[in-house]
Amino acid sequence: MEPLKITTFQAYLFWENTEKNLSNLALRLSSLRTSTDLIILPEMFNTGFTMNVEKCSEEVGGPTMRWMLEQATKFNCVVTGSLIIQEDGLYYNRLIWMRPDGTYDQYDKHHLFSLAEEEKIFTAGDKNITIELKGWRIRPLICYDLRFPAWSRNQEPYYDILLYIASWPDSRIEHWQKLIPARAIENLSFVIAVNRVGYDGNEIYHSGGSMCLSPTGEVIYYKPESEDLYTFTIYPKDLINARERYPFLEDADPFTLGRRRSLLDKNR
Template sequence: MKIAAIQMSSKMALSANLETATKLIHDAVQSGAELVLLPEYFYCMGQSDTDRVALAEPYLKGPIQDFLAQTAKQHNIWLIAGSVPISSAQPEKFYNTQLLFNPEGICQGRYDKVHLFAFGNEAESYRESDTMMAGDSIVDFTVGDLRIRPSICYDLRFPEFYRQQFGYQLITVPAAFTYTTGKDHWELLLRTRAIENQCYLIAAAQTGQHENGSRTFGHSMIIDPWGRILSSLEEQQGVILAEIEMDELDKIRTQLPALNNRIFS
Protein backbone atom coordinates (compact mmCIF):
# COMPACT_ATOMS: atom_id res chain seq x y z
CA MET A 1 0.00 0.00 0.00
CA LYS A 2 1.24 3.47 -0.85
CA ILE A 3 0.71 5.93 1.98
CA ALA A 4 1.01 9.73 2.01
CA ALA A 5 1.49 12.39 4.67
CA ILE A 6 0.28 15.94 4.06
CA GLN A 7 2.31 18.82 5.52
CA MET A 8 0.47 22.13 5.97
CA SER A 9 0.99 25.59 7.38
CA SER A 10 -2.60 26.09 8.41
CA LYS A 11 -4.15 29.52 8.73
CA MET A 12 -6.96 30.87 10.90
CA ALA A 13 -9.68 30.62 8.21
CA LEU A 14 -11.32 27.20 7.85
CA SER A 15 -12.14 27.76 4.17
CA ALA A 16 -8.52 28.54 3.26
CA ASN A 17 -7.28 25.44 5.06
CA LEU A 18 -9.81 23.14 3.40
CA GLU A 19 -8.78 24.58 0.03
CA THR A 20 -5.12 23.80 0.75
CA ALA A 21 -5.97 20.31 2.02
CA THR A 22 -8.00 19.66 -1.15
CA LYS A 23 -5.07 20.54 -3.38
CA LEU A 24 -2.52 18.51 -1.42
CA ILE A 25 -4.77 15.46 -1.17
CA HIS A 26 -5.28 15.67 -4.94
CA ASP A 27 -1.49 15.75 -5.40
CA ALA A 28 -1.12 12.69 -3.15
CA VAL A 29 -3.75 10.76 -5.08
CA GLN A 30 -2.17 11.69 -8.42
CA SER A 31 1.04 10.14 -7.08
CA GLY A 32 -0.75 6.89 -6.28
CA ALA A 33 -1.58 7.26 -2.59
CA GLU A 34 -4.19 4.83 -1.27
CA LEU A 35 -4.10 6.12 2.31
CA VAL A 36 -3.59 9.80 3.17
CA LEU A 37 -2.89 11.34 6.58
CA LEU A 38 -3.59 15.00 7.35
CA PRO A 39 -1.76 16.89 10.11
CA GLU A 40 -3.12 17.89 13.50
CA TYR A 41 -5.26 21.07 13.33
CA PHE A 42 -5.25 20.94 9.52
CA TYR A 43 -8.55 22.81 9.68
CA CYS A 44 -7.37 25.77 11.83
CA MET A 45 -4.35 27.22 13.60
CA GLY A 46 -6.41 29.88 15.39
CA GLN A 47 -5.45 33.11 17.05
CA SER A 48 -6.06 31.25 20.32
CA ASP A 49 -7.11 27.74 21.32
CA THR A 50 -10.65 28.97 21.88
CA ASP A 51 -10.99 29.50 18.11
CA ARG A 52 -11.00 25.74 17.72
CA VAL A 53 -13.67 25.39 20.41
CA ALA A 54 -15.94 27.52 18.22
CA LEU A 55 -15.43 25.08 15.32
CA ALA A 56 -16.29 21.96 17.34
CA GLU A 57 -18.80 19.61 15.69
CA PRO A 58 -20.97 16.76 16.93
CA TYR A 59 -19.47 13.39 16.04
CA LEU A 60 -20.41 12.40 12.46
CA LYS A 61 -22.02 15.76 11.71
CA GLY A 62 -20.63 19.09 10.55
CA PRO A 63 -18.80 20.83 7.69
CA ILE A 64 -15.32 19.54 8.53
CA GLN A 65 -16.46 15.93 8.73
CA ASP A 66 -18.62 16.36 5.61
CA PHE A 67 -15.55 17.65 3.75
CA LEU A 68 -13.51 14.63 4.84
CA ALA A 69 -16.20 12.12 3.91
CA GLN A 70 -16.76 13.70 0.48
CA THR A 71 -13.02 13.89 -0.22
CA ALA A 72 -12.40 10.26 0.69
CA LYS A 73 -15.28 9.16 -1.52
CA GLN A 74 -14.32 11.42 -4.41
CA HIS A 75 -10.78 10.05 -4.54
CA ASN A 76 -11.63 6.49 -3.48
CA ILE A 77 -9.01 6.57 -0.71
CA TRP A 78 -8.63 5.88 2.98
CA LEU A 79 -8.39 9.33 4.57
CA ILE A 80 -7.18 9.89 8.13
CA ALA A 81 -7.93 13.32 9.53
CA GLY A 82 -5.06 14.23 11.81
CA SER A 83 -7.42 15.90 14.22
CA VAL A 84 -10.98 17.18 14.11
CA PRO A 85 -12.65 19.23 16.90
CA ILE A 86 -15.45 17.04 18.26
CA SER A 87 -17.94 18.48 20.72
CA SER A 88 -17.88 17.37 24.35
CA ALA A 89 -20.40 17.57 27.18
CA GLN A 90 -18.58 20.71 28.32
CA PRO A 91 -19.32 23.47 25.78
CA GLU A 92 -16.02 25.26 26.52
CA LYS A 93 -13.98 22.17 25.61
CA PHE A 94 -13.68 19.76 22.68
CA TYR A 95 -12.09 16.41 21.92
CA ASN A 96 -9.04 16.54 19.66
CA THR A 97 -10.06 13.58 17.55
CA GLN A 98 -8.46 11.53 14.78
CA LEU A 99 -10.98 10.07 12.31
CA LEU A 100 -10.64 7.36 9.66
CA PHE A 101 -12.81 7.56 6.53
CA ASN A 102 -13.04 4.66 4.08
CA PRO A 103 -13.17 4.99 0.27
CA GLU A 104 -16.98 5.15 0.44
CA GLY A 105 -16.74 8.21 2.69
CA ILE A 106 -17.92 6.40 5.82
CA CYS A 107 -16.21 7.09 9.14
CA GLN A 108 -14.81 3.80 10.39
CA GLY A 109 -12.57 4.84 13.27
CA ARG A 110 -12.31 7.43 16.05
CA TYR A 111 -9.47 8.15 18.45
CA ASP A 112 -9.65 10.97 21.02
CA LYS A 113 -6.21 12.36 21.96
CA VAL A 114 -5.26 11.00 25.37
CA HIS A 115 -2.20 13.06 26.33
CA LEU A 116 -2.79 16.82 26.40
CA PHE A 117 0.26 18.97 25.74
CA ALA A 118 1.68 21.24 28.41
CA PHE A 119 4.82 23.35 28.06
CA GLY A 120 6.07 26.67 29.27
CA ASN A 121 9.22 28.79 29.17
CA GLU A 122 9.99 32.49 29.11
CA ALA A 123 8.84 32.89 25.51
CA GLU A 124 5.87 30.56 25.04
CA SER A 125 3.40 28.44 26.97
CA TYR A 126 0.75 25.85 26.11
CA ARG A 127 -1.88 24.01 28.16
CA GLU A 128 -4.28 22.04 26.01
CA SER A 129 -6.33 20.95 29.01
CA ASP A 130 -7.77 24.48 29.17
CA THR A 131 -9.79 23.87 26.00
CA MET A 132 -9.65 20.09 25.42
CA MET A 133 -11.11 16.98 26.97
CA ALA A 134 -8.70 14.07 27.17
CA GLY A 135 -9.63 10.76 25.65
CA ASP A 136 -9.42 7.67 27.85
CA SER A 137 -9.01 4.81 25.39
CA ILE A 138 -6.37 3.28 23.16
CA VAL A 139 -7.89 2.12 19.89
CA ASP A 140 -6.74 0.66 16.60
CA PHE A 141 -7.94 1.35 13.06
CA THR A 142 -8.30 -1.41 10.47
CA VAL A 143 -7.60 -0.82 6.77
CA GLY A 144 -7.93 -4.14 4.98
CA ASP A 145 -5.27 -6.39 6.52
CA LEU A 146 -3.42 -3.40 7.95
CA ARG A 147 -3.80 -2.60 11.63
CA ILE A 148 -3.05 0.99 12.64
CA ARG A 149 -2.32 2.55 16.02
CA PRO A 150 -3.56 6.15 15.86
CA SER A 151 -1.82 8.73 18.03
CA ILE A 152 -1.60 12.51 18.03
CA CYS A 153 1.43 14.75 18.64
CA TYR A 154 2.15 14.73 22.41
CA ASP A 155 1.23 11.02 22.61
CA LEU A 156 4.62 10.44 20.98
CA ARG A 157 6.39 11.08 24.29
CA PHE A 158 4.68 8.16 26.07
CA PRO A 159 6.14 4.82 24.91
CA GLU A 160 3.79 2.78 27.09
CA PHE A 161 0.89 4.07 24.99
CA TYR A 162 2.21 2.14 22.00
CA ARG A 163 2.87 -1.13 23.87
CA GLN A 164 -0.70 -1.58 25.06
CA GLN A 165 -2.85 -3.98 23.00
CA PHE A 166 0.03 -4.58 20.64
CA GLY A 167 -0.44 -6.12 17.19
CA TYR A 168 -0.45 -3.24 14.72
CA GLN A 169 1.86 -2.58 11.75
CA LEU A 170 1.58 1.22 11.37
CA ILE A 171 1.61 4.18 13.76
CA THR A 172 0.07 7.51 12.73
CA VAL A 173 1.43 10.73 14.25
CA PRO A 174 -0.34 13.84 13.00
CA ALA A 175 1.22 16.76 14.86
CA ALA A 176 1.67 20.46 15.42
CA PHE A 177 5.03 20.09 17.18
CA THR A 178 6.43 23.41 18.30
CA TYR A 179 9.69 24.50 16.71
CA THR A 180 11.23 24.76 20.20
CA THR A 181 10.71 21.08 21.01
CA GLY A 182 10.71 19.74 17.46
CA LYS A 183 14.22 20.76 16.52
CA ASP A 184 15.67 18.62 19.32
CA HIS A 185 13.13 15.83 19.84
CA TRP A 186 10.92 15.22 16.79
CA GLU A 187 13.03 12.93 14.61
CA LEU A 188 14.53 11.14 17.60
CA LEU A 189 11.11 10.30 19.04
CA LEU A 190 9.64 9.24 15.70
CA ARG A 191 12.46 6.88 14.82
CA THR A 192 12.54 5.45 18.34
CA ARG A 193 8.82 4.62 18.29
CA ALA A 194 9.23 2.88 14.91
CA ILE A 195 12.31 0.92 16.00
CA GLU A 196 11.08 -0.23 19.39
CA ASN A 197 7.71 -1.34 18.00
CA GLN A 198 9.17 -2.71 14.73
CA CYS A 199 6.50 -1.05 12.65
CA TYR A 200 6.01 1.61 10.01
CA LEU A 201 5.31 5.13 11.18
CA ILE A 202 3.76 8.04 9.28
CA ALA A 203 3.97 11.55 10.71
CA ALA A 204 2.10 14.49 9.14
CA ALA A 205 3.10 17.84 10.57
CA GLN A 206 2.17 21.48 10.75
CA THR A 207 4.99 23.72 9.59
CA GLY A 208 6.24 27.29 9.57
CA GLN A 209 5.19 30.59 11.08
CA HIS A 210 1.45 30.82 11.64
CA GLU A 211 -0.80 33.87 11.72
CA ASN A 212 -1.17 33.54 15.49
CA GLY A 213 2.59 33.98 15.95
CA SER A 214 3.37 30.35 16.77
CA ARG A 215 5.97 28.38 14.84
CA THR A 216 5.73 24.67 14.15
CA PHE A 217 8.59 22.40 13.14
CA GLY A 218 7.36 20.56 10.05
CA HIS A 219 9.64 17.69 8.92
CA SER A 220 6.90 15.18 8.14
CA MET A 221 8.33 11.68 7.80
CA ILE A 222 7.54 8.11 6.85
CA ILE A 223 9.78 5.62 8.68
CA ASP A 224 10.19 1.87 8.28
CA PRO A 225 10.41 -0.77 11.05
CA TRP A 226 14.23 -0.57 11.04
CA GLY A 227 14.08 3.15 11.78
CA ARG A 228 15.05 4.23 8.26
CA ILE A 229 13.47 7.43 6.96
CA LEU A 230 11.79 6.48 3.68
CA SER A 231 10.52 9.95 2.87
CA SER A 232 10.64 13.36 4.53
CA LEU A 233 9.89 17.02 3.95
CA GLU A 234 11.58 19.96 5.65
CA GLU A 235 9.53 23.11 6.32
CA GLN A 236 7.52 23.71 3.14
CA GLN A 237 3.94 22.62 2.52
CA GLY A 238 3.65 19.47 0.47
CA VAL A 239 3.23 15.72 0.30
CA ILE A 240 5.49 12.75 1.05
CA LEU A 241 4.84 9.16 0.00
CA ALA A 242 6.21 5.69 0.63
CA GLU A 243 5.20 2.05 0.26
CA ILE A 244 4.31 -0.19 3.19
CA GLU A 245 6.00 -3.53 2.53
CA MET A 246 4.53 -6.18 4.83
CA ASP A 247 7.18 -8.71 3.79
CA GLU A 248 9.87 -6.30 4.97
CA LEU A 249 8.11 -5.79 8.30
CA ASP A 250 7.77 -9.55 8.81
CA LYS A 251 11.43 -10.08 7.91
CA ILE A 252 12.61 -7.53 10.48
CA ARG A 253 10.41 -9.00 13.21
CA THR A 254 11.67 -12.50 12.38
CA GLN A 255 15.37 -11.62 12.21
CA LEU A 256 15.26 -9.53 15.39
CA PRO A 257 12.44 -11.01 17.54
CA ALA A 258 12.53 -8.22 20.13
CA LEU A 259 8.76 -8.08 20.44
CA ASN A 260 8.62 -11.79 21.30
CA ASN A 261 11.57 -11.44 23.70
CA ARG A 262 9.85 -8.92 25.98
CA ILE A 263 9.89 -9.80 29.67
CA PHE A 264 7.61 -7.02 30.85
CA SER A 265 4.52 -5.95 28.94
Protein backbone atom coordinates in the same frame (compact mmCIF):
# COMPACT_ATOMS: atom_id res chain seq x y z
CA MET B 1 -1.48 -7.99 3.96
CA GLU B 2 -0.84 -6.05 0.74
CA PRO B 3 1.56 -3.22 -0.17
CA LEU B 4 0.14 0.00 1.23
CA LYS B 5 0.25 3.34 -0.62
CA ILE B 6 0.33 6.29 1.75
CA THR B 7 0.02 10.00 1.00
CA THR B 8 1.32 12.41 3.64
CA PHE B 9 0.34 16.07 3.48
CA GLN B 10 2.74 18.33 5.37
CA ALA B 11 0.51 21.37 5.03
CA TYR B 12 0.64 25.08 5.72
CA LEU B 13 -2.45 25.94 7.77
CA PHE B 14 -4.42 29.20 7.97
CA TRP B 15 -5.09 30.21 11.55
CA GLU B 16 -8.61 29.45 12.76
CA ASN B 17 -9.99 29.57 9.22
CA THR B 18 -11.72 26.29 8.46
CA GLU B 19 -13.19 27.37 5.12
CA LYS B 20 -9.84 28.58 3.78
CA ASN B 21 -7.97 25.51 5.03
CA LEU B 22 -10.41 23.03 3.53
CA SER B 23 -10.43 24.90 0.22
CA ASN B 24 -6.62 25.02 0.08
CA LEU B 25 -6.20 21.39 1.12
CA ALA B 26 -8.72 20.25 -1.50
CA LEU B 27 -6.92 22.28 -4.18
CA ARG B 28 -3.57 20.75 -3.31
CA LEU B 29 -5.01 17.24 -3.11
CA SER B 30 -6.47 17.67 -6.59
CA SER B 31 -2.90 17.48 -7.91
CA LEU B 32 -2.63 13.81 -6.91
CA ARG B 33 -1.94 11.83 -10.06
CA THR B 34 -1.67 8.39 -8.49
CA SER B 35 -3.99 6.20 -6.51
CA THR B 36 -3.48 5.95 -2.76
CA ASP B 37 -4.88 3.96 0.16
CA LEU B 38 -4.48 6.57 2.89
CA ILE B 39 -4.20 10.37 3.03
CA ILE B 40 -2.77 11.71 6.29
CA LEU B 41 -3.32 15.32 7.39
CA PRO B 42 -1.78 17.12 10.41
CA GLU B 43 -3.27 17.71 13.85
CA MET B 44 -6.19 20.20 13.77
CA PHE B 45 -5.72 20.49 10.01
CA ASN B 46 -8.80 22.69 9.59
CA THR B 47 -7.85 25.39 12.13
CA GLY B 48 -4.28 25.03 13.34
CA PHE B 49 -3.52 24.02 16.93
CA THR B 50 -5.80 26.44 18.75
CA MET B 51 -7.49 26.54 22.16
CA ASN B 52 -10.28 28.75 20.78
CA VAL B 53 -12.92 26.06 20.96
CA GLU B 54 -15.83 28.51 20.94
CA LYS B 55 -14.90 29.58 17.41
CA CYS B 56 -13.32 26.45 15.99
CA SER B 57 -15.18 23.41 17.36
CA GLU B 58 -17.67 21.41 15.34
CA GLU B 59 -20.22 18.77 16.17
CA VAL B 60 -19.94 15.22 14.86
CA GLY B 61 -20.89 15.18 11.19
CA GLY B 62 -20.10 18.88 10.75
CA PRO B 63 -18.48 20.63 7.77
CA THR B 64 -14.98 19.20 8.26
CA MET B 65 -16.14 15.62 8.60
CA ARG B 66 -18.31 16.07 5.50
CA TRP B 67 -15.27 17.44 3.67
CA MET B 68 -13.23 14.42 4.76
CA LEU B 69 -15.90 12.12 3.35
CA GLU B 70 -15.91 14.06 0.07
CA GLN B 71 -12.15 13.62 -0.26
CA ALA B 72 -12.26 9.95 0.78
CA THR B 73 -14.95 9.32 -1.83
CA LYS B 74 -13.11 11.30 -4.52
CA PHE B 75 -9.84 9.40 -4.05
CA ASN B 76 -11.40 6.10 -2.94
CA CYS B 77 -9.17 5.95 0.13
CA VAL B 78 -9.10 6.63 3.84
CA VAL B 79 -8.57 10.25 4.94
CA THR B 80 -7.38 10.95 8.47
CA GLY B 81 -6.51 13.97 10.59
CA SER B 82 -7.78 15.65 13.76
CA LEU B 83 -10.17 18.49 14.51
CA ILE B 84 -11.93 20.00 17.54
CA ILE B 85 -15.15 18.14 18.27
CA GLN B 86 -17.78 19.33 20.71
CA GLU B 87 -19.86 16.49 22.14
CA ASP B 88 -22.14 16.44 25.18
CA GLY B 89 -20.74 19.74 26.39
CA LEU B 90 -17.11 18.57 26.20
CA TYR B 91 -14.33 19.31 23.71
CA TYR B 92 -12.03 16.72 22.17
CA ASN B 93 -8.95 16.87 19.96
CA ARG B 94 -10.29 14.02 17.86
CA LEU B 95 -8.66 12.07 15.07
CA ILE B 96 -11.16 10.90 12.47
CA TRP B 97 -10.42 7.88 10.28
CA MET B 98 -12.85 8.47 7.41
CA ARG B 99 -13.53 5.73 4.85
CA PRO B 100 -15.04 6.34 1.41
CA ASP B 101 -18.24 4.52 2.40
CA GLY B 102 -18.87 7.06 5.17
CA THR B 103 -17.98 4.82 8.09
CA TYR B 104 -15.28 6.09 10.40
CA ASP B 105 -13.26 5.38 13.52
CA GLN B 106 -12.13 7.97 16.04
CA TYR B 107 -9.36 8.49 18.56
CA ASP B 108 -9.38 11.23 21.18
CA LYS B 109 -5.95 12.60 22.08
CA HIS B 110 -4.88 11.07 25.38
CA HIS B 111 -1.92 13.22 26.41
CA LEU B 112 -3.07 16.84 26.40
CA PHE B 113 -0.30 19.41 26.01
CA SER B 114 0.06 21.14 29.37
CA LEU B 115 2.43 23.85 28.09
CA ALA B 116 -0.49 25.17 26.03
CA GLU B 117 -3.00 24.37 28.83
CA GLU B 118 -4.77 22.00 26.47
CA GLU B 119 -5.85 19.90 29.44
CA LYS B 120 -7.85 22.83 30.88
CA ILE B 121 -10.05 23.01 27.78
CA PHE B 122 -10.13 19.54 26.26
CA THR B 123 -11.14 16.16 27.63
CA ALA B 124 -8.53 13.42 27.28
CA GLY B 125 -9.34 10.17 25.54
CA ASP B 126 -8.91 7.05 27.63
CA LYS B 127 -8.30 4.30 25.09
CA ASN B 128 -6.13 3.38 22.14
CA ILE B 129 -7.60 2.06 18.93
CA THR B 130 -6.18 -0.31 16.32
CA ILE B 131 -7.55 -0.04 12.78
CA GLU B 132 -7.08 -2.45 9.89
CA LEU B 133 -6.38 -1.33 6.33
CA LYS B 134 -5.48 -3.83 3.59
CA GLY B 135 -4.36 -6.28 6.26
CA TRP B 136 -2.18 -3.73 8.11
CA ARG B 137 -2.95 -3.00 11.76
CA ILE B 138 -2.56 0.72 12.42
CA ARG B 139 -2.37 2.60 15.76
CA PRO B 140 -3.15 6.33 15.32
CA LEU B 141 -1.94 8.83 17.94
CA ILE B 142 -1.68 12.60 18.20
CA CYS B 143 1.37 14.85 18.69
CA TYR B 144 2.19 14.96 22.45
CA ASP B 145 1.42 11.22 22.68
CA LEU B 146 4.82 10.75 21.01
CA ARG B 147 6.62 11.57 24.26
CA PHE B 148 5.03 8.69 26.18
CA PRO B 149 6.37 5.26 25.16
CA ALA B 150 4.01 3.30 27.40
CA TRP B 151 0.98 4.70 25.56
CA SER B 152 2.64 3.88 22.23
CA ARG B 153 3.77 0.40 23.31
CA ASN B 154 3.22 -2.43 20.84
CA GLN B 155 1.34 -4.97 22.89
CA GLU B 156 -2.01 -6.69 22.35
CA PRO B 157 -3.72 -5.79 20.18
CA TYR B 158 -0.46 -5.59 18.24
CA TYR B 159 -0.01 -3.11 15.39
CA ASP B 160 2.18 -2.88 12.28
CA ILE B 161 2.12 0.88 11.76
CA LEU B 162 2.34 3.56 14.44
CA LEU B 163 0.87 6.81 13.11
CA TYR B 164 1.35 10.28 14.61
CA ILE B 165 -0.27 13.47 13.38
CA ALA B 166 1.11 16.65 14.89
CA SER B 167 1.53 20.39 15.24
CA TRP B 168 5.07 20.03 16.56
CA PRO B 169 6.99 23.34 16.85
CA ASP B 170 10.43 23.96 15.44
CA SER B 171 11.70 24.93 18.91
CA ARG B 172 11.57 21.25 19.91
CA ILE B 173 12.14 19.65 16.51
CA GLU B 174 15.25 17.81 17.74
CA HIS B 175 13.04 15.88 20.16
CA TRP B 176 10.72 14.95 17.28
CA GLN B 177 13.68 13.75 15.24
CA LYS B 178 14.95 11.52 18.06
CA LEU B 179 11.69 10.15 19.46
CA ILE B 180 10.24 8.92 16.17
CA PRO B 181 13.16 6.55 15.38
CA ALA B 182 13.05 5.32 18.98
CA ARG B 183 9.36 4.42 18.62
CA ALA B 184 10.03 2.54 15.38
CA ILE B 185 12.92 0.52 16.80
CA GLU B 186 11.42 -0.29 20.20
CA ASN B 187 8.08 -1.35 18.70
CA LEU B 188 9.42 -3.06 15.56
CA SER B 189 6.86 -1.12 13.60
CA PHE B 190 6.70 1.29 10.71
CA VAL B 191 6.24 4.79 12.08
CA ILE B 192 4.61 7.51 9.99
CA ALA B 193 4.61 11.01 11.49
CA VAL B 194 2.96 13.98 9.77
CA ASN B 195 3.61 17.53 10.96
CA ARG B 196 2.57 20.95 9.66
CA VAL B 197 4.66 23.90 8.43
CA GLY B 198 4.55 27.67 8.88
CA TYR B 199 3.70 30.11 11.66
CA ASP B 200 0.49 29.81 13.63
CA GLY B 201 -1.59 32.59 15.17
CA ASN B 202 0.67 32.64 18.23
CA GLU B 203 3.75 33.24 16.05
CA ILE B 204 5.01 29.71 16.75
CA TYR B 205 6.97 28.34 13.81
CA HIS B 206 6.55 24.75 12.58
CA SER B 207 9.29 23.32 10.36
CA GLY B 208 7.65 20.06 9.30
CA GLY B 209 9.98 17.11 9.41
CA SER B 210 7.28 14.62 8.46
CA MET B 211 8.76 11.17 8.03
CA CYS B 212 8.29 7.46 7.60
CA LEU B 213 10.68 5.01 9.25
CA SER B 214 11.02 1.26 8.82
CA PRO B 215 10.70 -1.17 11.77
CA THR B 216 14.49 -1.08 12.11
CA GLY B 217 14.74 2.70 11.98
CA GLU B 218 15.74 3.31 8.36
CA VAL B 219 14.37 6.51 6.87
CA ILE B 220 11.93 5.91 4.01
CA TYR B 221 10.73 9.50 3.76
CA TYR B 222 11.74 12.75 5.44
CA LYS B 223 10.79 16.31 4.54
CA PRO B 224 11.82 19.41 6.52
CA GLU B 225 10.62 23.00 6.15
CA SER B 226 8.36 23.21 3.09
CA GLU B 227 4.79 22.15 2.38
CA ASP B 228 4.80 18.71 0.79
CA LEU B 229 2.28 16.27 -0.61
CA TYR B 230 4.04 12.95 -1.06
CA THR B 231 2.99 9.38 -1.85
CA PHE B 232 5.08 6.32 -1.06
CA THR B 233 4.56 2.58 -0.62
CA ILE B 234 5.45 0.30 2.27
CA TYR B 235 5.73 -3.47 1.86
CA PRO B 236 4.79 -6.40 4.12
CA LYS B 237 8.07 -8.20 3.48
CA ASP B 238 10.02 -5.42 5.20
CA LEU B 239 7.92 -5.77 8.34
CA ILE B 240 8.04 -9.57 8.32
CA ASN B 241 11.79 -9.70 7.72
CA ALA B 242 12.49 -7.22 10.52
CA ARG B 243 10.41 -9.12 13.06
CA GLU B 244 11.91 -12.45 12.08
CA ARG B 245 15.43 -11.06 12.34
CA TYR B 246 14.75 -9.21 15.61
CA PRO B 247 12.04 -11.07 17.57
CA PHE B 248 12.32 -8.63 20.47
CA LEU B 249 8.59 -8.10 20.96
CA GLU B 250 8.36 -11.70 22.22
CA ASP B 251 10.65 -10.80 25.14
CA ALA B 252 8.81 -7.65 26.22
CA ASP B 253 7.30 -7.38 29.70
CA PRO B 254 3.50 -7.30 29.79
CA PHE B 255 1.96 -4.46 31.74
CA THR B 256 -1.35 -2.66 32.20
CA LEU B 257 -1.75 1.07 31.80
CA GLY B 258 -3.10 2.78 34.90
CA ARG B 259 -4.04 6.26 36.02
CA ARG B 260 -1.34 8.85 35.45
CA ARG B 261 0.09 10.34 38.61
CA SER B 262 1.70 13.74 38.72
CA LEU B 263 4.88 14.54 40.65
CA LEU B 264 2.68 16.35 43.14
CA ASP B 265 0.67 13.17 43.72
CA LYS B 266 3.83 11.19 44.35
CA ASN B 267 5.16 13.68 46.89
CA ARG B 268 2.04 13.66 49.06
